[in-house]
Amino acid sequence: MASELRLAGALAIGGALALSGCAAESGPGEGQDAADTFVYQVSQDLLTTNAGSLEGASTQAQALSSALYPGVYVPGPNGQFIPNTDLVKTQEIPGTERRVIYTLSDQAVFSDGTPVTCSDYLLAFTAGTNPELFGAHEPLFDDAADLTCTPGAKEFTVVFKQGRGARWRGLFEAGTVLPAHAVAAKLGMPVEELDQNLQSQDAALMRPIADVWRHGFDLGELDTDLQVSFGPYQIDSVGPDGEVKLVANEYYYGDAPREPELTVWPGSADTAELARSGALKVGDLRDTTPDWFDPDAEGNRLDVQTVVGSLTEALTFPETGFWSVEEHRKALSRCIDPRAVAAASSRVAGVEVPTAPFHVLQHEDPLAARLAPGAQHQLDVDIDAARAIAGAELRVGYSHPSERYAAMVQAMRVSCEPAGVRVTDASASGTTLADLPRATIGEWGEQVLVDGTVDAVLRPVDPSVEYPAAANRSQDFRTLQGQEAFLWDALPSLPLAAQPVTFAIDRNVGNVVPYTGLSGIGWNMNRWQLSGGEKP
Secondary structure: OHHHHHHHHOOOOOOOOOOOOOOOOOOOOOOOOHHHOOEEEOOOOOOEOOOOEHHHHHOOOHHHHOOOOOOOEEEOOOOOEEEOOOOEEEEEEOOOOOEEEEEEOOOOEOOOOOEOOHHHHHHHHHHHHOHHHHOEOOHHHHHEEEEEOOOOOOEEEEEEOOOOOOOHHHOOOOOOOOOHHHHHHHOOOOHHHHHHHHHHOOHHHHHHHHHHHHHOOEOOOOOOOOOOOOOOEEEEEEOOOOOEEEEEOOOOOOOOOOOOEEEEEOOOOOHHHHHHHOOEEEEEEOOOOOOOOOOOOOOOOEEEEEEEEEEEEEEEOOOOOHHHOHHHHHHHHOOOOHHHHHHHHHHHHOOOOOEOOOOOOOOOOOOHHHHHHHHHHHHOOOHHHHHHHOOOEEEEEOOOOOHHHHHHHHHHHHHHHHHOOEEEEOOOOOOOHHHOOEEEEOOOOOEEEEOOOOOEEEEEEOHHHHOOOOOOOHHHHHHHHHHHHHHHHHOOEEEEEEEEEEEEEEOOEEOOOOOOOOOHHHHHHHHOEEOOOOOO
């Protein structure tokens, strides 16, 4: 895979305009000289390195954890899947029950020297196929039926349900395969026992594992025994403002990262200060039109640009409660105006954001144009139909304060008001999928319903991994068309508009390849290299 990433790196952004202003005397964080730091700022808060958890899936944890827990396939800058052959080789065995054989590299080890084995993938598989118990959000595992694993083995096989699994390359994506041996050690058991408990499908035996899987990788209380990496970087520390310092993983089996250290800062950090101090080298910014950046200033260091990204911003609904009823969601969809929502997003972003009325395809996929005629009528408002739920309230949450998201919710409020449906903004303190009404598994294996603080979450999703579906290729178009129609009827989510993305790139950093998928511009951060000045 290293050669393929180097090829992608050849597309790197070249010269750019720079940021005006002098470096500040002190940088972000007390006593830290920010000018000596290589900073990558992500748009979300850094809550966890577990991208498969409800919290991780809500905050694009892949932006950080792709450098710690690489996927079987790496998303490329043009939406392709690049096989991570440094880590694993795959062999698909087609049939009514598709099988995929995974063979891990003998050189693949964690940062504590422990080999990467099928146990790590069994843990990810079990979490994905038991979402209520684990608090997981890995939708493609709904296609999977079984994973065979012998503890310590470097080979395993995933078997899919009959006629399913077309999107198997999206399984085991970045940030979702965590160290099973470290989880076992945390629970005081050998890996063999952990594997047996996972394979038992006994909720009582799996519950302790699920608790560590979901909460043990939180960054608010860093557990260095759990946070062992098999990627190019490993976590050194977490700072007082939520910044995560990464250092090169000396056990990494691929090419060593070009920059031995870098610090990932959350979107809540003061971007203007990071930029003024000279620390900010690369960023996925929250603010699409930052007031600290003057594109016409001379002597600028940073290039800041906003583009229309590949992800779809959608409302995700709960599986329990009032809004779990299909008829209620369908009535709501008749008063929410995606065109008005996209226009509101465009006004704040400063770029024209298109509607994206697709569940199973990214809006920029070539096949989307063929699906568009059938989806266009879903954009039309029908107030009379929406009045079927007059008096209902939809509390919309999102992961962090955002002027653009607030404008999008306001557009929903205005268009639904004539139908007697109240849409309110409920994101005062940030929201994840865990805040939706949901079902969990209780102590004795029974289903327990949990009340939510919001009724829907507005978030960016990747349609290629959000729903099990056919492969996005022309020969499967009719199947995709049927699946899209089914999802518009069931409406587990309401796709609205494309996500605008704002990049900041220092012209002295090479091999930066803008990418607007879930891993963000940091998808190949191990290839970044500072030049044209002192290295941090």
